[in-house]
Amino acid sequence: MxxxxxxxxxxxxxxxxxxxxxxxxxxxxxxxxxxxxxxxxxxxxxxxxxxxxxxxxxxxxxxxxxxxxxxxxxxxxxxxxxxxxxxxxxxxxxxxxxxxxxxxxxxxxxxxxxxxxxxxxxxxxxxxxxxxxxxxxxxxxxxxxxxxxxxxxxxxxxxxxxxxxxxxxxxxxxxxxxxxxxxxxxxxxxxxxxxxxxxxxxxxxxxxxxxxxxxxxxxxxxxxxxxxxxxxxxxxxxxxxxxxCRFTAEFIGSTNLLDGVVVEDEPDHVFVECPGLDQRLHINHGITGPLGMEVSVSIRPERVRVTREKPEQKYNYAHGVVKDLAYMGSYTLYHVQLANGKIFLANLSSLVLASDDAPSYDDEVYVSWGASSQVVLTS
Amino acid sequence: MKKLRKMLARAVPSGRTGVIAFPFAFLFLFFFVPFILVIGISFSQQQMGIPPYTPLAELKEGVLNIALNLSHYQFLWNDDLYIATYLSSLKMALISTFLCLLIGYPIAYYIARAEPSTRNTLMMLVMLPFWTSFLIRVYAWVAILKNDGLLNNFLIWLGLIHEPLRLYHTNWGVYIGMVYSYLPFMIMPLYAHLVKMDLSLLEAAYDLGAKPWRAFFQVTLPLSKNGIIAGSLLVFIPAVGEYVIPELLGGSETLMIGRQMWSEFFENNDWPMASAVTCAMVILLLVPMALFQHYQTKEMEES
Structure with missing residues (x-):
């Protein structure tokens, strides 16, 4: 014993x-x-x-x-x-x-x-x-x-x-x-x-x-x-x-940071309103913080889709113009300029690009991403 | 046109050749030719007149007579005093070199590890004595080392000694003078080697468990080997033939080849003998000089 x-x-x-x-x-x-x-x-x-x-x-x-x-x-x-x-x-x-x-x-x-x-x-x-x-x-x-x-x-x-x-x-x-x-x-x-x-x-x-x-x-x-x-x-x-935090998000890999304000905060989801974006961001997890708190939302480029047609989802997309393409071999990095002038990065795998229809320079496109592809950063 | 230019290029030496040719010509004219003359004189015989030696070659009745007189070398080899003088010169130069190394290494080490901003000032101080004449500096030591000189008076005033130390006109005086005069030649190459040493090597040694003094003996010292060799030869070679210091600070028991050479030249007016003494010394020094060259080229190949 x-x-x-x-x-x-x-x-x-x-x-x-x-x-x-x-x-x-x-x-x-x-x-x-x-x-x-x-x-x-x-x-x-x-x-x-x-x-x-x-x-x-x-x-x-x-x-x-x-x-x-x-x-x-x-x-x-x-x-x-x-x-x-x-x-x-x-x-x-x-x-x-x-x-x-x-x-x-x-x-x-x-x-x-x-x-x-x-x-x-x-x-x-x-x-x-x-x-x-x-x-x-x-x-x-x-x-x-x-x-x-x-x-x-x-x-x-x-x-x-x-x-x-x-x-x-x-x-x-x-x-x-x-x-x-x-x-x-x-x-x-x-x-x-x-x-x-x-x-x-x-x-x-x-x-x-x-x-x-x-x-x-x-x-x-x-x-x-x-x-x-x-x-x-x-x-x-x-x-x-x-x-x-913003520092880590930007230091590790590259990311898109959208600044906004929390307008709806529920245990299972959050809405963030970003100036310059027509619709709110819908994030499928809760955060701790008051309404009206200023936050940044990080979206990794490889989580972003680029399409000519308007995506069917209600939230989490933006309209822009392809400004630059950087061919990296296994993927291509798109620089899409949004309506507010900000550059939004998106990686498209070469598999997608193989189709003839792939967006090119100066094409009007939509960038879109899923609700779970975002991280809300409060500092 | 092209051909002409090519021919011209072949005839006129390139800039590179020109640059190398200048020091070569200088050394040839002012070092090699005089040295050949000295060798020549060493094989001739003393005579009254101007010049005070017999010519090596003479044209007599249409026949060229060349007489090589080896008696001076034979004399050098057989005379105990000369052999003792050579040995004594080597011994004194060796001891001076060793003392310079013992004193110079810590100084060079300290300067190399000092803040980069103070390093240049400290090296300046090492070289400062060169701003005054060598002769005056050695004379100054006479005033310091004399029986009633600065050093003895100071030590008596301190009560450390009651009778003056006999330094002036002894071998001790010569050692002090030689170490003082040649110390910068030891410090400079040592400093150059120590300052470029990668300090992370020392950290690696500590990291692997070496206490500071073991790290010094196993890493720093072996890595400054070429600096030690260069510094030692820079001190040793001129020290062997040194004349001024033994003449001014040494006594009657100080046997050095430089003094012997002087007395043959100016007191006995025996140019051939003096030349033979000189040539024998050069042969003696060829070994360390060849070593110096060897290590220099080896180091250049390594870096």
Missing amino acids: MNERMNSQALAATQNERADFVQVIDVVKNFGEHVALNSVSLTIKKNELFALLGSSGCGKSTLLRILAGFETATSGKILVDGEDLSRIPPYRRPVNMMFQSYALFPHMTVEDNVAFGLKQEGVPKNEIKERVADVLELVQMKKFARRKPHQLSGGQQQRVALARSLVKRPKLLLLDEPMSALDKKIRQKTQLELVNIIEKVDVTCIMVTHDQEEAMTMATRLAVMSDGEVIQVGTPNQVYEYPN
């Missing part, structure tokens, strides 16, 4: 640890007058691949450098596996980083680069040899073990850098813009390779990137950052489909 309770307590504790493996609590970082991080709090689960996403200067790199120990937070705490890192110097943290430039030691071979961290720990020679060989095998760089970094391609250097940061089996792996030094062509392939390797070794990972596609492909969850603050945290799908 006693035993059972202890077990269940221990189980609850481990589950708790799993949920909050990395805790960033109220971290503030000031550089003189400049506030780089303004009270950032995050929790990251064990074995998660978490992305910090934002444009340059949003504070994501500063947070990563604080995690690695290269910067000290002005205030706040960072716990990894329950251990407060604040006072631990970088060379004693259970954290390893893969640098943006890879920072491979140019005077050492691949092997020596990877062994460097183990040598500092005083790991026995045989074990070093074994572990280096294993990790080089994992990243498929075994046959390049005796090369110097400058004799490797960018992608190979990246894999060596990854091996070097994994060989010490860190509790937390940091990736600083992992793809930025690679050609666009090999990026996509590399992204998936990297994710596969990280999943194989069961490591908790935080990556920093300005590339939303990279974050969406690689991360299990991501945090959108701007001006030193976390704007939204969620899975790639959540952040894309349900942005919580």
Whole structure:
């Protein structure tokens, strides 16, 4: 009886640890007058691949450098596996980083680069040899073990850098813009390779990137950052489909934002009146907020239909003229100018365009979308 | 018309050739030719008159006689004093180089890690001594190192010593003078290497568990190897043949080849012997100079 309770307590504790493996609590970082991080709090689960996403200067790199120990937070705490890192110097943290430039030691071979961290720990020679060989095998760089970094391609250097940061089996792996030094062509392939390797070794990972596609492909969850603050945290799908503010909606992918006022608010639907639009927007979910509240409604371009005929639906359409067509291969991006002068974006799949009847330049068209394709943004 | 232009282009050297030709011509005229003359003199014999050496080649009754006199080199090789002087020059240059490295490395490191805005000022300060004459600066050390000079008076005033330290006219004085004079030549290449080092390499070393001093010995030091070599050779090569510093600050026990050369030239008026001393020194220095060249080209290929 006693035993059972202890077990269940221990189980609850481990589950708790799993949920909050990395805790960033109220971290503030000031550089003189400049506030780089303004009270950032995050929790990251064990074995998660978490992305910090934002444009340059949003504070994501500063947070990563604080995690690695290269910067000290002005205030706040960072716990990894329950251990407060604040006072631990970088060379004693259970954290390893893969640098943006890879920072491979140019005077050492691949092997020596990877062994460097183990040598500092005083790991026995045989074990070093074994572990280096294993990790080089994992990243498929075994046959390049005796090369110097400058004799490797960018992608190979990246894999060596990854091996070097994994060989010490860190509790937390940091990736600083992992793809930025690679050609666009090999990026996509590399992204998936990297994710596969990280999943194989069961490591908790935080990556920093300005590339939303990279974050969406690689991360299990991501945090959108701007001006030193976390704007939204969620899975790639959540952040894309349900942005919580105008910033996220515009930053992740592209979107059409229609500004308006709430005129009818029921638990199961909302009506928003937009100046310049002949009919109201009908949204099939409720929001919290008073009538007359100013909101923006976000509609993703791929949810929009473009037709010559007036759609049969009563709401959620607009009339306009095709101003521009951008052929992107798998789809074509339509720029439709509405009556109020605003440009409305719509993606038409190439399948639709194959018909002869596809709208072209200066054609009068209707853009329309479903009631569930809209997200109401209040901030 | 086209042909003519082509021929003209072949006859007139291109701008590129011209640009390279100028320094080549300069070095040929003012370095190579005089050096050949010195080599020539070293194979002749001393005589009274102007010039004070016998000609190498003579036309006697329609026959060209060339007489190469190797006796000076033989003398150099067999004379213990000369061998001791060469060895002593090498030893003093080596010790001076080592001291310059020991003092110069921390300075160069500090300047390279300083704020970019203050770096130039600090490098300016390193080079500031070049604005006054070398001779005057070495003379100034006489005033500092003398028995009743600034340094001794200061140390006695502090109560650290009761009798003046004998520095002036000793090898210690020469070391102080050499380190002082050649320190900038050590700092400059070291600084150039340290300042361009990618600091994320150090961060990577810390990240992988290296304490700061281990990161220095395993990353910074090996990466500044070429700077250490360049700086050391820039100090060592001129230090071996240094004349002014041992003459002014050294004592009778200071054996350096520069002084020997001077006394052969101006006291014994033995030009051939002085030339032989010079040539032997150049041969001695060819090894470090070749090393310097080797590392320079290697580094250029790498970057």
